[in-house]
Amino acid sequence: MIVLAEAVMGTMFSFHVEPGECPTGEATAVIASACTRLHELDTIFTTWRQESPMSRFRAGLLRRDGVPGEMTRAMALCEEARALSKGWFDPWAMPGGFDPTGLVKGWAVSEALELLRLAGVKAAMVNGGGDISVFGSPEETTAWRIGIRHPWRSEALACVLEIDGAVATSGCYERGPHLINPKDGRMMFDTASASVVGANLAICDALATALVVADEEGPQLARSLGDYEAYLIRNDGTEHASSGIVFASASVR
Amino acid sequence: MRRVGTVAASIAGFAGIVALHAGGAPSLPGATAPPAPASSASGTTKPGTTTPGATKVPTTTAVPVTGTAVGTREQYGYGVLAVKVTEQSGHITDVTVASLQTAEQYSQNLAQQVIPMLRSEVLSVQSDRINAISGATYTSEAYAASIQSALDALAAK
Numbered sequence: 001m002i003v004l005a006e007a008v009m010g011t012m013f014s015f016h017v018e019p020g021e022c023p024t025g026e027a028t029a030v031i032a033s034a035c036t037r038l039h040e041l042d043t044i045f046t047t048w049r050q051e052s053p054m055s056r057f058r059a060g061l062l063r064r065d066g067v068p069g070e071m072t073r074a075m076a077l078c079e080e081a082r083a084l085s086k087g088w089f090d091p092w093a094m095p096g097g098f099d100p101t102g103l104v105k106g107w108a109v110s111e112a113l114e115l116l117r118l119a120g121v122k123a124a125m126v127n128g129g130g131d132i133s134v135f136g137s138p139e140e141t142t143a144w145r146i147g148i149r150h151p152w153r154s155e156a157l158a159c160v161l162e163i164d165g166a167v168a169t170s171g172c173y174e175r176g177p178h179l180i181n182p183k184d185g186r187m188m189f190d191t192a193s194a195s196v197v198g199a200n201l202a203i204c205d206a207l208a209t210a211l212v213v214a215d216e217e218g219p220q221l222a223r224s225l226g227d228y229e230a231y232l233i234r235n236d237g238t239e240h241a242s243s244g245i246v247f248a249s250a251s252v253r
Numbered sequence: 254m255r256r257v258g259t260v261a262a263s264i265a266g267f268a269g270i271v272a273l274h275a276g277g278a279p280s281l282p283g284a285t286a287p288p289a290p291a292s293s294a295s296g297t298t299k300p301g302t303t304t305p306g307a308t309k310v311p312t313t314t315a316v317p318v319t320g321t322a323v324g325t326r327e328q329y330g331y332g333v334l335a336v337k338v339t340e341q342s343g344h345i346t347d348v349t350v351a352s353l354q355t356a357e358q359y360s361q362n363l364a365q366q367v368i369p370m371l372r373s374e375v376l377s378v379q380s381d382r383i384n385a386i387s388g389a390t391y392t393s394e395a396y397a398a399s400i401q402s403a404l405d406a407l408a409a410k
Contacts, residue, residue: 003409005396012396012407016384105390130388138384147400149388152365155400160383195387198382 002027006035009105011129018136020122026072030119034112034126041108044070047099058097061077072109074100074202081206084225088210088217094181102179106131106168106205131168133201145248151192151233158193158233160248166201170194170208181213189215191233197245200230227245384408 002017002024015034019027046052053071056062064075078100081089093099109128115136116124116190123136125144134144150156151173161167171193172179180187194211196204207228211218219240222230229244241247386401394400 001408005402005405007396010392011390012393012401014385014401016405016408058359127384127387129390129396130386131390132385132387132402134384143382145382147383147386149386149400151389154398157383157386157400161387167387169387169389174395175392193389227310243345252379 002031004028004031004035004037008035009046009108009128011105013038013109013129014125014127015112015116016125016127017121018117018139020077020120020136021195022119022121027116027119027121030116030121034115037115038108038128041070041104041111044068045074045104047101047102054100060100064073074104076147077107077200077202078103078206081203081210084228085204085207085210085214086224088214088219088221089206090182094180095185095218102170102203102209106127106166107132107202109133110201121244129202131166131205132163133166134163143246148231150236152197156169156228158239159231161195161197161231161247162246163197165197165199166204167195167197168201168204168208169196170205170212172212179209179213181215186213188216189213191215191232192235193233194218195231196224196225196228197230198225204228214218 002015002019004015004017006013006015013035013110015031016073017031022030034252043052045054047055047058049055053068057067057071059062073134075098078089078091081103082091086155089102091098091102105128109110109126109131110126110133113126113133114123116126117135121136123134123138123164125132125134125138130148130149138144146163147157147165149161150158150163151171156162170179171191173192177187179189181189189212191212191214194208194212196207198204198207207225207230207244210231211222211232214221219234222232222240222242225242229242230240231242231245232240234240383400383404385404386399391399391401
């Protein structure tokens with residue numbers, strides 16, 4: 001297993017790659033080019049630098065038909081996520097103008113993973129600061145086992161899920177209030193953690209954010225996300241899971 | 254946000270806390286369970302202890318697993334609690350909160366510390382079989398102390 005961690009987009013991206021038939025040197029080179037791609041996407045989408053295309057678009061200095069192709073694709077994904085979430089994910093309703101932050105990191109992870117898939121490696125996982133996309137099977141097992149971090153204990157897990165596509169989790173326990181309800185502007189929520197499992201990590205990422213800000217309507221929204229499945233932890237300690245969530249059976253040794 | 258304090262992180266420890274605080278318990282309207290003796294919390298960990306009609310499970314979605322039982326509602330000092338326990342081959346494999354009513358905000362804060370510990374104590378011991386951790390985005394500084402960085406080190410061996 002080739003393992004590499006790269007600091008980008010304000011967080012850490014972890015790569016776990018099983019090269020299979022792909023020569024190790026070649027797989028390592030592809031990971032390096034995936035990291036380069038992540039830094040390129042960061043340069044386009046960052047709202048922390050005034051000169052980035054995203055900042056210029058938000059400031060009205062760049063027209064929609066003049067933005068980079070990556071931004072056009074991200075906007076299409078944002079529209080898809082807004083519809084699926086029934087408006088609870090809405091980058092166009094954020095203060096300060098269009099803000100796709102809730103989707104970009106998940107999308108960047110899938111872009112990086114796609115480079116590894118095209119290179120022909122046997123199996124790979126990319127974890128972008130807690131948002132994960134996988135393909136193939138890890139050694140000796142059939143599915144990737146992903147622990148969902150416990151919202152109130154950084155060293156513990158709330159549960160373990162088995163996935164063959166992607167999972168994203170949102171919550172405010174790591175960086176404080178930063179999510180905004182697009183319908184009334186609220187920033188405090190009684191949903192501590194929301195995870196979404198599905199094929200496309202960009203959509204998972206956006207839906208996880210939507211489920212947190214939907215707050216008391218989250219559990220109901222979680223059951224109507226089409227091909228996406230969801231798992232929530234509320235501040236009162238209750239947990240909610242849609243029917244397609246696959247919990248791994250835990251064992252105590 | 255670290256709120257792990259003096260509370261023991263085990264089911265036995267939880268029973269001790271129940272005993273510690275039961276004396277000062279506010280009485281809750283609608284609470285039918287008697288004040289919990291120290292043994293009651295561990296009593297709920299055995300499948301088959303479900304009391305018919307003791308509680309419904311209003312908000313927790315049923316998870317498709319076998320050997321699950323919901324314990325009776327217990328007054329635990331700051332509210333009323335029922336836990337759901339899953340057992341396989343004589344081992345507890347999962348503990349979740351089936352229902353929880355707390356009297357006030359303070360109780361809720363306390364419950365946030367205590368109740369998830371029941372479950373996390375079970376799940377934290379098997380991290381070597383986990384490939385990765387999904388969670389709210391951490392900073393690159395926080396990564397160094399995260400379980401993910403430990404899993405990365407483990408996988409790189």
